[in-house]
Amino acid sequence: MRVALYARVSTADKDQNPENQLVLLRREAERAGDTIIKEYVDEKSGGSSNRKAFQELMRDAGKRRFDLVRVFALDRFSSEGIEKVFEHTAALEQAGVQFWSYCEPQLNTTGPVASLFKAIISWAADYRNQRHSENVRLGQARKRAEVAAAGEEYQHGCRPTDVDIVAKVKRLGAEALSQRKISEATAYRSARSTAT
Structure with missing residues (x-):
């Protein structure tokens, strides 16, 4: 599967390094036999969608350049609130791109609970x-x-x-x-x- 990795640290978090997240995501991608297409990294607060790498990720998802987005945790993907998280994951779903979180496997759009999470995304959008x-x-x-x-x-x-x-x-x-x-x-x- 073609995958994109997304990592984010806040500018305020000087002790954090996006590489900490990427190491784990690369390992999971390798374990699954995925091909990493691109790594997207933001060093900015997640309280807004106006992040350069995030915007590029969503544009590339719309062009179907990969099949799956792997993130370390939902709050690394977006900390705008659960409604916006659902909105972003719904946009990925509409583009035919799946979503996978290392810390929240129960919210992945892959695996046994995929249909439940997709139903939640659909409900949130409605x-x-x-x-x-x-x-x-x-x-x-x-x-x-x-x-x-x-x-x-x-x-x-x-x-x-x-x-x-x-x-x-x-x-x-x-x-x-x-x-x-x-x-x-x-x-x-x-x-x-x-x-x-």
């Missing part, structure tokens, strides 16, 4: 989509209430072009409003931008 949809609905409901309280009619999505925009600007200017307030009062804001 849950995230539901949360996003609910946030959009809540934002629209809040906007409707605000517009109704102002005595106006709520427009979902793009509102019609205001043919009297010049007159409205003049009227607001006569009320001694600042340019910023006038701009806010006349600018288009989509319903989507009101989501929480």
